[in-house]
Amino acid sequence: MEKHDELIEALGALTHDPLAFVYFAYPWGEPGTPLENMEGPDEWQIQILKDIGEQLKKGKDLQTAIQEAVASGHGIGKSALISWLIHFAISTHENTRGVVTANTEGQLRTKTWPELSKWHNMFIAKDLFTYTATAIFSSDKDYEKTWRIDAIPWSKNSPESFAGLHNQGNRILVLFDEASAIDDVIWEVTEGALTDANTEIIWCAFGNPTRNSGRFRECFRKYRKFWNTYQIDSRTVKISNKAKIEEWLEAYGEDSDFFKVRVRGVFPSASDLQFISTEIADKAQKQSYKPGAFEHLPVIIGVDPAWTGSDSLEIVMRQGYSMKSLASIPKNDDDWRMAQLIAQFEDEYKADAVFIDMGYGTGIYSIGKQLGRKWRLIEFGGKSNDPVYLNMRAYMWGQMKEWLREGGSIPPNDQALYDDIVGPEAIIDKNGRIQLESKKDMKDRGLPSPNKGDALALTFAARVVKKSETGNRIVANTSYSPF
Template sequence: MITKEMIEFVARFEHDPVGFVKAMYPWGEGELEGQYPQTWQLELLSSVAEKMQYDPMKVQRYATGSGHGIGKSAVNAWLIEWALYTKVDAKAVITANTDTQLRTKTWVELSKWHRLNIASEMFVYTATSLYSADPAHEKTWRADAIPWSKSNPAAFAGLHNKGSRILLVFDEASEIDDVIWDVAEGAMTDDDTEILWFAFGNRTRNTGKFNDCFGKDKSRWDTRKIDSRTVEVTNKRLLQEWVDYYGIDSDFVKVRILGEPPSSGEYQFIGRDIVEAARARTLDYHSYQFAPAVIGVDPAWLGKDEASIYVRKGNWSKLLYTEAKSDDHKAFAHRIALYEDEYRAAAVCIDMGYGTGVYSEGKALGRRWHLIPFASTKCDMGYFNKRAEMWGSIKQWLIEGGALDPLDKDIADELMLPELVASNNGTIKLQRKEDMAYSPNRADALALTFAVRLKASSYGLPAQKAKAGKQALRYDPLKAMY
């Protein structure tokens, strides 16, 4: 029977998940004989407690990448129970990489800890939910296990709970599609609400939103990497056997023991190891004056895509320009022409997708630019289309000494984004842009610098073309340019 004293006791832990976990379960007794929370678990809960007590209304984000067997499911269960028990009308949504994982592991673990909770009568556990035993609150005070669906992410758009608390848990987060992350992020906008988001899992991919938590989005996430060998309850003998057999630098050990991402995903075309090596190189532009400059242009028109311009001279490369949309063809063409003259480019290659208007403006300027159809099958043997061939050239260039622009913080992630897909003729084929989390416009611009083969006699052409054609001018929309 739930008493007033028990309710008041639980309420003491509103912003103290550490105290809640220690107080609400019979540690060292019965089923938990010889068992206590592990060090990393208490450190995570302590971090939550510290931030909640300092500023409970600030959105809290926690990402934990780990090896196997460290007790992630137990922490999930504790967080769900703490979030509900200590805040009236709190809401929680829990999802996992697959429906099977969610039902047979994540939610089953919650069943165990709810059964052990000394105040278990306060909530009703079912196969898909945990809700208040008070009939007046059973619809508003609850946690639900919800499988995610890329084609129907609406369940993660209804996380609003103004004035109370929202808990969102992603288990095995690497395999949860980026669209679910985006929808969840956009839904958690309520003011005057405690919002907590936890992502757990093995880092099975080196791209995607979970990976970004430890990389470009690290400033927004409280992150931790848990090596399975440092956790009290893991089988150290088996873990060492894996290390000895596969090697400490193997992807198997990185993902399943160290809590690190693999160097290369199972279907990833350009692996992290290749990209990181290229990022570490520092090349002097002046050392490549002998090499012809090639400019790649990937215009953009829709959605979140950005128009990008890249230049490459030998193993040196640089991002020249980006903008949200290249919808002013005349202005964009003049900008390209300015870069062409500045770098005395031997070739300018433009993606045909949204580039025909820009190409036409360049033609009016007397520029001999190249319009490149990514889907063209006029490519080297072994590649499915022109796009795959250009990306194959990037990969080889990176392996053989190509260096990435150190000021471009996004190019590395974009280069690792495309995955291989099956082709009907056994050639190398990359997944469609429509199937990616976002369009790798910068990487496509860099790829376009490999679109044409140059003849030695063409290296001096840019200066001649500039004299023969119209000079590039800074575009002024109030003046007629020609």
């Protein structure tokens, strides 16, 4: 460590100055680096770094945790700030301990924590710390257990990871990313753990203000006196995508909940942008029926094809209040093989209708036609069967939501389907219609495309009656009932 003595001394001098640390720790403006065209943090980041520094300088006068809550629009650089705070906390105070979590394990593993890797490669003290897919810790073997910050997915059923944050006399860092969707139980357990005296405690919560209830919302309302709060409009930030913001402004309007949440950093007027709540999905997971309970009802198959990215082709079957995932296949352009597989399922389950998303499904549909199959293409962007909904996709998801609420059952072990169902958000557009969040916008905020959810939603495209009774007659489903 002798060769690092000068660096360690410099870092120690910055122990209460996170802003100076950020300028010192990364190669701002240096040619040949990713930062060669960047001068430093944005104004909103500077403000928060200054505030944390001022609180730390109070030293022993600081009797409570430093608590910063940031509600913001998209694309402001919050993941970068999270990375800087991790590096600052762990490298300017010995034996720092910390926890970083996010709204979902996917967000944590694919966006929040990988951002740290990008900055770690540019970090002036990277040789002093080991970065892994789940933690950053001291490279000194004697301290790797006690001098570390871990990326930990949260679970309201087992919040123990957030109860053991004690680090008497040293420093604790807790970071919540996309904090609106982190369960209140995790907030409460974390709050209870941060009670060590004479300990530097920094707790920061970042996120789009997607929910008008919950602990993140209350940081700006009920518990405001305990939190330093910021609401950052994406339009005021240098790096934000101004062209995309203009598109959203034109599409949704300045005062829409979508624009409030995604751009202005303002909490929505509605209680929640989440279209299907976790409460509805939880209830559906617990619901079960005896085999054959709905054998008198039609069997409907929904197919959502995929050819791009990490998306998968999903085939789902529904009968009454029960459903089953039949196949999940990585992106595949072999329409002939997919058509044969769908035909196999149609015969096996004696399906009364097969609905296929037109997006990537036209080839599969055409081959099915050659095979003598009477499948039907559904255009997600087509006209809704109900003027309450903007388009067919929103309509089908609306029907699925009612089905779940009334007693629909989903498998308790199918986490992908559960995540798909609760993932999309919805807003009321300028004409008063329900508009479901697009797959692209979901991906932009770190969520996978809800292919399995779309496949289940497709089973609500039209009302179906059993072949044996009507020869597979399909009737427009304007008031769906599983019975």
